[in-house]
Amino acid sequence: MTAPRTAPARPFRATLGRSVALFSAFRREQTDPDHFYGTLARDTVAQLRSYTPLDGAVVVDVGGGPGYFADELRAAGARCVCVDADSAELRLRDGEPPATAVLGSALDLPVRTGTVDVCFSSNVLEHVPDPPRMAAEMVRATRPGGTVYLSYTLWLSPWGGHETSPWHYLGGRYAAERFARRNGRRPKNDFGRTMFAVSAAEMIAWARARTDVDVVDVVPRYLPAWARPVVRVPLLREIVTWNLLLVLRKR
Ligand SMILES: C[S@@+](CC[C@H](N)C(=O)[O-])C[C@H]1O[C@@H](n2cnc3c(N)ncnc32)[C@H](O)[C@@H]1O
Numbered sequence: 001m002t003a004p005r006t007a008p009a010r011p012f013r014a015t016l017g018r019s020v021a022l023f024s025a026f027r028r029e030q031t032d033p034d035h036f037y038g039t040l041a042r043d044t045v046a047q048l049r050s051y052t053p054l055d056g057a058v059v060v061d062v063g064g065g066p067g068y069f070a071d072e073l074r075a076a077g078a079r080c081v082c083v084d085a086d087s088a089e090l091r092l093r094d095g096e097p098p099a100t101a102v103l104g105s106a107l108d109l110p111v112r113t114g115t116v117d118v119c120f121s122s123n124v125l126e127h128v129p130d131p132p133r134m135a136a137e138m139v140r141a142t143r144p145g146g147t148v149y150l151s152y153t154l155w156l157s158p159w160g161g162h163e164t165s166p167w168h169y170l171g172g173r174y175a176a177e178r179f180a181r182r183n184g185r186r187p188k189n190d191f192g193r194t195m196f197a198v199s200a201a202e203m204i205a206w207a208r209a210r211t212d213v214d215v216v217d218v219v220p221r222y223l224p225a226w227a228r229p230v231v232r233v234p235l236l237r238e239i240v241t242w243n244l245l246l247v248l249r250k251r
Pocket residue numbers: 037062063064065066083084085086089090104105106107121122123124127128
């Protein structure tokens with residue numbers, strides 16, 4: 001009998017307990033980033049596996065930063081390349097970039113057209129100045145039949161302004177200036193420079209207008225399954241969805 005190559009797949013269930021556990025881990029993000037990002041990466045890879053097999057899959061993690069997701073994807077049997085535009089982000093964890101990381105832009109992915117099984121991105125779309133272009137690049141890189149997993153923080157969510165929240169509700173620039181005045185430095189997530197306003201409405205409409213993808217799912221990523229209908233309610237969804245996940249299949 002041969003030993004299995006990868007860890008056994010953990011079934012993914014979007015329960016209330018899972019949402020509470022994610023939120024508790026998030027509260028330790030600053031003090032214990034390994035715990036938070038490790039927990040989130042395990043949860044995310046279990047969720048991704050509920051849409052597509054990962055064992056042997058070629059995956060690109062767009063804006064993968066220090067590689068927590070790439071590690072979990074590899075543990076699930078995927079061959080994963082991280083593409084990130086910031087070498088400092090790639091080195092955040094150990095001072096070394098993750099194995100098989102590539103410095104490159106999500107807006108112009110250094111990936112041949114139609115070559116990857118899964119194009120994955122978590123919490124990057126709100127950091128690029130042209131979100132539809134990044135999403136289009138992810139679709140371009142994906143092979144026919146492959147999967148795009150695209151998840152991002154909604155601007156009107158309570159965490160939309162990141163560390164400048166909740167003042168972003170009074171305007172992104174105002175929130176950034178207020179943060180700079182109080183802390184004597186610009187926020188890392190600086191509105192108009194490293195953080196932009198992306199809505200659910202914009203990206204759902206973008207996905208539905210594409211003729212080269214099927215929209216497999218539109219999900220409030222961190223919320224329990226019973227909260228899923230919220231993504232169908234205009235305006236309310238922008239606030240309570242928090243983080244929107246679009247799952248697309250390339251035709
Ligand atoms: C909030 S972090 C998310 C990191 C990781 N994906 C996660 O979910 O924990 C945003 C990442 O996007 C990267 N990023 C921002 N703009 C980018 C671009 N144009 N192309 C590629 N990566 C970019 C940043 O360097 C950073 O690593």
